[in-house]
Amino acid sequence: MARVMIVDDALFMRQLLTKIFVDEGYEVCVEAGTARDAVEKYKEFKPDVVTMDIVMPMMEDLDGIGAVKEILKFDPRAKVVVVSVMGEQSLVVEAIKAGAKDFVVKPVRPARLLDVVKGLLR
Amino acid sequence: MQDSYRELFLSESQEYLSNISNRLVKLESNPSDPESLNEIFRCVHTLKGMSATMGYERLTQLSHHMEDLLEELRGQKRKVTPEIMDVLFASVDVLSELVEDIKTNRESEINISAYISELEQIIHSDIPSASKAEAAFPRGKTSPVHPESIEFSEEELKAIRYAKSKGFNIFKINIRLVSDCLMKESRAFLIITNLKKIGEILKAVPPVEELEKGFFDFSFSVVLITREAQAVIRQEMMMISEVEGVYVNPVEVSAPVGPAANTPAHAYIKKIQSLRIPIERLDKIMNLIGELAIARIRLSQIVANIKEESLEEASVLLSSLISALQDEIMQTRLLPVAYILDTFPRMVRDMAKKEEKRIDLEIVGSDIELDRVILDEIGDPLVHLIRNSIDHGIESPQERKAVGKPPAGKLQILVSRQKGQISIEISDDGRGVEFDAVKNIALRKGLITQEEADGLDDKKVLDLISLPGFSTSEKITDISGRGVGLDAVKSKIESIGGRLDFTTNLGKGSTFILSLPFTLAxxxxxxxxxxxxxxxxxxxxxxxxxxxxxxxxxxxxxxxxxxxxxxxxxxxxxxxxxxxxxxxxxxxxxxxxxxxxxxxxxxxxxxxxxxxxxxxxxxxxxxxxxxxxxxxxxxxxxxxxxxxxxxxxxxxxxxxxxxxxxxxx
CATH class of the missing domain: 2.40.50.180 (CheA-289, Domain 4)
Incomplete structure (x- = not known):
């Protein structure tokens, strides 16, 4: 089964997303709580899919968008799904420009998210 | 080609219409229910799109106007009022009639202009809320995109011809997003970004800048010049989430100016999960399997005589496969009872309104499956029993108050599975049947003897009240009380191998119980x-x-x-x-x-x-x-x-x- 990496600064969201994936039989191989951590963990674990909270605070010179860009620089074929709150159109657009493959809007609907991931893994 | 789409259109649109009706009933009882509003909007929207694709002008127009009104309700720019409900109900009825006309190939004589003007009147009337500025949201720019409606300028035509001569494909791609899509501007941006990766966008309707601001309904069209094949484009688009449907049609420019590509070579539809099969075809398959079973029996008898082990093995395998096949086909004959019950909320609402009664309908177990032949047969009987309960059983709100009951009567349809049978119970909490009244009428009409009258029980009462011409109701209403019906219901149910039972409790209500076989097959x-x-x-x-x-x-x-x-x-x-x-x-x-x-x-x-x-x-x-x-x-x-x-x-x-x-x- 596909391996998923979950990036979100909120533990609650990480747990919620993990449950969505695990219930569906995916393996959540690693989680990251900061943008910098996300980039490093990606390089280490090379997951099949990444869900990336786009509205993460800037830490160690890197925010959500920065993480998307770094991950795609490292692996142009990375499958990054952006998770955004309503109204952050410009961030989503920037992420897509950087190479994010798809996005979902919070509050995340499990079926929608799984749909996205399934589509990317096909 | 057109014909097979027509069938599909008819069956799907009927589903949407019944869904709309039911949701309207829900909305009426809870006007601030966003879920119903969204669902109604989604159905009307889809119906509009389907009608436009099929070229059913009046359906398209009317549903379009409904959609406008619903959009305002959904955006909470306008509150749901009884007048609005009435107009919506009336409009749905007209839509149903229009669909019915298409179904029967009748030249439709329905004039929709009155309904449209009513809808328009509401839409154009002053919005009572303060959010007028918001109402100025450029809906004008969200003109729905008809896949055939793209027109090309001279330059664009030139570009298309040039690209064609260089061996490029030109496709018109119509993309429809799911109606509950959030941040659709970003969604459009993602789609356009992906399209740009595989080709060049010649034109978009609405234009790309508007798409990226979210100024579009839920669908838009893009003309793409690309090296890729039709199927690849479709696949790419299907990979994007919240895309409900993708149509990819080659653009033909040989035709002079005007709508291009009038014979769409459809490459379309995301994720087909179910198919519609004509019932006659299923019946034929069923029959063939019956023949197959007979042939199998003959074969196994021959095999038994030959006594050849390998042949026997093959024969046993064949037998089990045929039984499995038979079971599967049996399953295809089954449909959930919801198939007929789904129209009931609306019906009950209308009847109750007419009778000036208040009724809460509860349906339990509508997902239970029954043979479609039986379903076809029990529709009318069920309607009749429900009419009976509404008309004779449930009292008026005043009467109910007087005897200490809540003003709204309760009507329950309970479907359940019971030892190889399906039972459908229709119960009301109305006045019940007064044995004495039945007794007196029966005695007066000479239907029973005094002795029989003394030993009256529920079963005998049912027998009596289902006699032709028997009625305890003093008034004759539009819906029942004419003394025909219960007997017809009873014999109909019995003719398909079912049974009708009845229990009643004076002052507390009555229950009709239909016991039906799962299948007639x-x-x-x-x-x-x-x-x-x-x-x-x-x-x-x-x-x-x-x-x-x-x-x-x-x-x-x-x-x-x-x-x-x-x-x-x-x-x-x-x-x-x-x-x-x-x-x-x-x-x-x-x-x-x-x-x-x-x-x-x-x-x-x-x-x-x-x-x-x-x-x-x-x-x-x-x-x-x-x-x-x-x-x-x-x-x-x-x-x-x-x-x-x-x-x-x-x-x-x-x-x-x-x-x-x-x-x-």
Missing amino acids: IIKAMLVRVGKEVFAVPLINIRETIKVEKHDIKVLQNLEVIRVREEIIPVLRLDKEFVITISPEDKNRNALGEINSNQEDGRVPIVIVEFGKHSLGLVVSQVIGEQDIVVKPLTSLIKRTRGIAGATILGDGKVALILDIMSLK
């Missing part, structure tokens, strides 16, 4: 032997089987009868009825070596069957046992034979006739 039956012939008696008709001494069969006024616990039951000898000679050998035929012949041991097996309130004892040679049988209809030549409902193939390949108890007298 396979029934539980008791196999009996008469001479050499085997007959199947539907189990639902059987009250009991008994053995009596030969001399217990008495003759009363030229009729043979038996006495079973104080009850005199007429007797029918099946050998005489079907002119079967029982030879002495037949009497001794006995595969199991049990006593089975009626003369030898002096005891006669009798199957007592019931229909309506009559009982009848069938004299047979032997009761073989219970079995599930596959009903095969008879061909027209012998279809009308009295007493025979059909035939079935037994395990040994022999044919057994199925008795039609109703017509045995």
